[in-house]
Amino acid sequence: MICHPEIRSGLLILLSCFISLSSAAQHDRPYTEVWQLKSLKKIGGHRVEVFGDPKVVKTEIGKAIKFDGIDDRLLVDYNPIGDAKEFTAEVIFKADPAYDISNQPRFIHFQDPNDTLEKRVMIELRLTPANEWYLDGYMLTDAGERTLQNKKLTHRLANGIMLL
Numbered sequence: 775m776i777c778h779p780e781i782r783s784g785l786l787i788l789l790s791c792f793i794s795l796s797s798a799a800q801h802d803r804p805y806t807e808v809w810q811l812k813s814l815k816k817i818g819g820h821r822v823e824v825f826g827d828p829k830v831v832k833t834e835i836g837k838a839i840k841f842d843g844i845d846d847r848l849l850v851d852y853n854p855i856g857d858a859k860e861f862t863a864e865v866i867f868k869a870d871p872a873y874d875i876s877n878q879p880r881f882i883h884f885q886d887p888n889d890t891l892e893k894r895v896m897i898e899l900r901l902t903p904a905n906e907w908y909l910d911g912y913m914l915t916d917a918g919e920r921t922l923q924n925k926k927l928t929h930r931l932a933n934g935i936m937l938l
Contacts, residue, residue: 820851826841828848908929
């Protein structure tokens, strides 16, 4: 499977991606996998394919990857979710005011490129003209299709780091 934190356009800094999994066939108990996004060579111990011009930058809490919003993408040829029945993804990020560049930067996208049904898990931010954001989550699985989105639950873009 492919995991690629992806930004089609929009300015975003990703610091870490925490994925907690439970009920996976190969595990008897829950486990956590932490991907610190501070290298363009390896993430979570896995090789990274780089598209566009993302950069490693220093932040107040350590190194991070900054996407300039112009077709930047990282492709990690590994699926940390595996065949888990339940999972939680937590992401530390900083979104910049970039509505004029894009109003829907995607930063998590899990999908098997060989799956003809294109089952996938995605997390995007939706940016508003007022430089606020709201979550847009989408899953297409064997169990069905789900969208998590509330356009009225907006958050102001801040100068600091955010936890989702």
